[in-house]
Structure formats: C-alpha cells, structure tokens
Amino acid sequence: MTDVLTVGETMASMRASAPLRLGGPMSLSVAGAESNVAIGLARLGHTTSWVGVVGADELGALVLRTLRAEGVRTDSARVDADRPTGVMVVERRVGDLTRVIYHRSGSAGSTVSPDDVTAGFRTPPSWVHLTGITPALGAQAREAVDAAVAQARHVGARVCLDVNYRGKLWSAAAAAACLRQLAPHASLLVASEDELHLVAPEAAGSEEDMVASLLAAGVAEVAVKRGAQGASLYSADGRIDCPARTVRVTDTIGAGDAFVAGLLSATLEKPPPAAPPERAVACGAFAVAAAGDWEGLPTRAEL
Secondary structure (H helix, E strand, O other): OOOOEEOOOOEEEEEEOHHHHHHHEEEEEOOHHHHHHHHHHHHHOOOOOEEEEEEHHHHHHHHHHHHHOOOOOOOEEEEOOOOOOOEEEEEOOOOOOOOEEOOOOOOHHHOOOOHEEEEEEEOOEEEEEOOOOHHHHHHHHHHHHHHHHHHHHHHOEEEEOOOOOOOOOOHHHHHHHHHHHHHHHHOEEEEEEEOHHOOOOOOOOHHHHHHHHHOOOOOEEEEEOHHHHHHHEOOOOOOEEEOOOOOOOOOOHHHHHHHHHHHHHHOOOOOOOOHHHHHHHHHHHHOOOOOOOOOOOOOOOOO
C-alpha cells in the first residue's frame, strides 16, 4: 500500500539569480506543489506516488528522473507526445521576495485525466493529497480531481486538500465555487489565513466561524498556516497552536508544501506525535532556510 498518492502538475523550474531583463544566470530544477509534498514525505521515510503528465521532451525526462531519484513512485505518470512540459520561471527581486512566471498554458500537465487517476489507484493509498492548483488548470484536470476524491472514497483513503490559491490561474470567485464543493470530502484541509474564506461557506465570518462550519460539514481537521506566526490545527478536540521556528529566511517558495508534508507525516505515524503541527512547522523552517521548492526538505535523521 502507498502512504500518500498525489495528483497534479510538475514543471521544470528555472531560477534566475538576477533580474531576467538583465540576463542573469539561471539554474534548472523541477517544481510542483503536489510533487513537493511527495518528495518531502519520501525523505521522511513514507511511500509516495505521483500521478501527472509530462511532455515527451528533455524537461519531462528531468521531472521523472528527479522524482524517481527522490524515492517518489512514477509508475502512473504519463508522457504526452503532443504537448510540452510546463515551465515555471522564478526571478529573485529584493531580499527574499521573488516573482513567479508560468509557462504552462496548453502544457502536458494540464491534461491529467480521470484515467490517469485510475491508474494511480492500482496500489491503494492511505491518503490522497490534492491542491487547489490542479482544478484551476482546466476542465479535464478538474475532472481528474473529482475522480481522485471518488476513488479515495471507494478504497477508504483519506483526502488532504491544500487550498494553495494561485491568482494567476483563476479568480477567487472561480476558486471558491470549486473548492467549496471539494472541501467537505477532505479529512484534512490546509489553508493560509487569507485563503480560508475560499473553502468555508460564504456566510461564515471570523476564522473560528469558518473553521466551525468546515468541521460541521465533515472535515476532521483544519490546519491554518500563519507564516512567521506559526500555525493552528483545529479539530473536534479543540485547537492546537504552534509557533514558527526562527530561522534566516532564504526562499519562501515551497514552505506551504513542506508544512503539508510534515503534517501528513505526523498523521501517518502510529501513534501520532502529541502535537502534529510541530513537525509541520519544523519542515516549513527547513524549506524557507534553503533555496528551491523542495531541495532543503529534511530527511528523517535531520528532522
């Protein structure tokens, strides 16, 4: 059995160390919210699998090679001969502030389908990790997310949904219309403070009201990320607050994915740690203290 199955797009990631218009040098890696989580979990000793699509090009080969090298299973990944692998360009601006530019319209990753998801469930997972990014890629990708939720219910797997709102991919109204339908199917829902309203019922007001409405709708746990202020985990047993670790910030991209990896890792432990958010914020600290989306994520020994 697989511990965690993830579904989404992984792109080639090109990082510029100086403004693009000045022709600064660039480094090449891969990145994708769902595969970042899969890598983080694999480094902590869990079995993970990624469902997605890459192009029949060298960048697609890089994606698959990198995931396999990190211990993520790619048996169900598909190669599309007609579409290119998506590209993400990260430009460092000032301090830890960066600008992200996507070249993913019409990409192979946007064609992930229910059939791809079915292939991924050949080995039933304990958890299915989804984000609000994948349904924003198009109608077929949204169908793939719906299929993943249905398959998870069929095999008894739990669903983790990270809002992960991307304003460059869809509007807040479109995101809310979609994610409010998905949220009740999640056992674990993760959102930043400024994203929680996109999944909570429209009438909810304060954070406590929004969380209460989500718990009443069937979500078992709601994790709220607060950046430098740490995080909170809500459940029927109450609220656990966990402060952030103090580290020198190098790169904030991927910190939320690291947080999810740590939280799912703690949940998978038998018995779980007394305060699962502690592992989540520790993984987040590793992420922001290193450059790259996933490169700084800890191994079990380092954690």
